[in-house]
Amino acid sequence: MLGVRIRERLARSRRLALIELAVLAVLAVGVTLVLWGPDGDSEPVATSSTPAPIELPGLPDATAPVLMPGRPGEPAASLPANEMSAMPRPPHNNADVRFVTMMIPHHEQALVMARLAADRGENPQLKIIADRILAAQGPEIKVLEAWLADRGLDRDSGGDHRHQMSGMQSAEALNRLTAARGAEFDQMFVAMMTDHHQGAIDMGKEALTLGSDISVNELASSVVVEQSVEINRMRQVLTEGAAGEGE
Numbered sequence: 001m002l003g004v005r006i007r008e009r010l011a012r013s014r015r016l017a018l019i020e021l022a023v024l025a026v027l028a029v030g031v032t033l034v035l036w037g038p039d040g041d042s043e044p045v046a047t048s049s050t051p052a053p054i055e056l057p058g059l060p061d062a063t064a065p066v067l068m069p070g071r072p073g074e075p076a077a078s079l080p081a082n083e084m085s086a087m088p089r090p091p092h093n094n095a096d097v098r099f100v101t102m103m104i105p106h107h108e109q110a111l112v113m114a115r116l117a118a119d120r121g122e123n124p125q126l127k128i129i130a131d132r133i134l135a136a137q138g139p140e141i142k143v144l145e146a147w148l149a150d151r152g153l154d155r156d157s158g159g160d161h162r163h164q165m166s167g168m169q170s171a172e173a174l175n176r177l178t179a180a181r182g183a184e185f186d187q188m189f190v191a192m193m194t195d196h197h198q199g200a201i202d203m204g205k206e207a208l209t210l211g212s213d214i215s216v217n218e219l220a221s222s223v224v225v226e227q228s229v230e231i232n233r234m235r236q237v238l239t240e241g242a243a244g245e246g247e
Contacts, residue, residue, distance in 0.1 A: 004163065039158060095210035099203055099220060100144050101155055102165050106203070107137040107144075109168060110196055113177060117189060122182040125237040126189060133193075136226065140219070147215065167199015186241070190234045197227040 112134055117130035149152055169177075169192050177188050200223050207220035 015221060057225065092213035092216065093211065095207055096213040096216040097148075097153060097157055099207035099211060099216060100147055101153075101157060102203060103200065103223070104141055104144050104155060104218075106165055106168065106196075106200055107141050109174075110137050110193070110200075112174065113169070113193055113196070114176060116185070120178075120181050120185040121189065121235060123241045125188045125241070126186050126234065129234055129237065130189075133230070143219065166198065166202045167196040183241075186238060190238045194231050194234060197231050200227050 114130040114133040114137075117127050121127050121130070145155075148157065173192060177185065177192060180188050204220040204223040204227075207216055208224070211220065213219055
């Protein structure tokens, strides 16, 4: 009996070894495995151990049409993509340069006045407006400087136009504003910042009329709209504050 059991175990070991060798052979040579369908059909479904190639998207069609908007009053046209050329830089003129070079120091003075409101002002709504001026005009200065640098210009490229910068406050007026506190500061701040904003609006309107650069046109339009709104808001806040004190 012992000898029969040993022979059975040896036979079983040989069968397992043969099965393992067969599996290794299939994996090594990539033999196609035949799988039967789930519905028991006699037709086999063949799969390969080699993964199917991934289809990558092709290059975009260089001749695909691109819609080109026409000038005002003219219909749009289409051109093949490979026939389009890079858009030329929008032209600028002296009015654009004058606006940019004047608006930089103009904004800088607005920042000087706006920074005083936090410690010297009394009306909390005016302090909020001052914070908005800081948040808006600080980044705008960087945009204006980048516009000049991109065209090989600097702050002096527009010449000395300080006498033409409407709304700029004198050193004596800034000293009086710095010395003021409370309600007196609020009244002076609104009066001086209103005059300052109006000067920026006048320069913006001039750039919109005489300038030719698209980006300068957009910035000038923003100055005109936003600073007009701030003038009205400052006056409203000051009036409401005065009315509240009288009650």
